[in-house]
Amino acid sequence: MIYLDHAATTPLDPAALQAMLPWLQGEVGNPASDHAWGHAARAAVERARGQVAALLGAQPEEIVWTSGATESNNLAIKGALEFRGLRGAHLVTARTEHKSVVDSVRQMESQGLRVSWLKPDAQGLIMVEQVLAALAPDTALVSLMWVNNETGTINPVEALAPRLRERGILFHVDAVQAAGKLPIDLSRAPIDLLSLSAHKLYGPQGIGALFVRKRPRARLSPQLHGGGHEQGMRSGTLPTHQIAGFGEACRVAGERLAEEGARLAALRDHLQQRLQQVLPGLHLNGHPQDRVPGILNLSFEGVEGESLRASLGDLAVSSGSACSSATREPSYVLRALGRDDELAGASLRFSLGRGTTAAEVDRAAARVIEAVGALRGIAGAGSA
């Protein structure tokens, strides 16, 4: 098995597992309880909060725990708009956002929100000037992802943030595919709300966070009501084991960021060159430079997407994102970049990670070359 699907989910880091184990084996205590057991759990939660904040250049009290980035994105978008009572206001976002943003926005749109859905350029980029041009006098929120999960393209969110701040417009960033891959410093970038997911950076599944800026304060209406946890923004008993694992995963990701980024970029470039040397008719989906190190998305001319994926054997890659590939529709992200249905359908996303070796990349390249060659041979024979 060659696992090149790290943008879908990553294996648990051993240090994260170690941080989780005591809370799964014997330790007991609700972090909200006022006794020694509760205090110990609370201490673990607060330590992790500091670790997540440190990865972002944020303050610990700006981190709100959620069940994952789907919830973080829902809370940021619906929570910010509902708090301001601006359901009939205006929002700017992009067509290439993750489904959890797209569908949260659509939900608000059905209740009267006006939305500008920006179209990216052919390489998946949303430009600063394009966002500014879409603003209206009543724009309440801009939601733009830092890194696209399918193409790896990096949007200029750090350049955009001060331009929105000076206009008093709230800025939400889905940073799921950026955190632990790119340096993030929220003490410098005036982003108001930022979503994270642990399982994309070698933490456990089912835990995420929303950064909610304190100064100036970004205010949200809660989407889950109950015991008033997380400063009233997100009720529910905190899962100490998952939070401890998430925190530790962030610590490790921060330590390894630069070195791992350089290693993955070299492996990714090698994979791309190897495929391009041998196979004609390849199209890069995404930006050739402005992309994260670990993601390579290619479309293959003259093959049928479903057959291509079926012939890859034990090579784990994605077409589209894991969440939307259940629908078996050509990726809406690649369609937004201008790819036709055929090329959008015949695409593979390779996402490399910590465990990926040069030998695996070579084997993966050989497998794809063989599969594409065989399918093109069949297609050629059929049309002759």
Ligand code: PLP
């Ligand atoms: N945003 C992006 C860019 C993602 O890649 C994902 C995961 O696929 C999510 C949000 C949702 O994250 P989670 O799985 O934590 O709900």
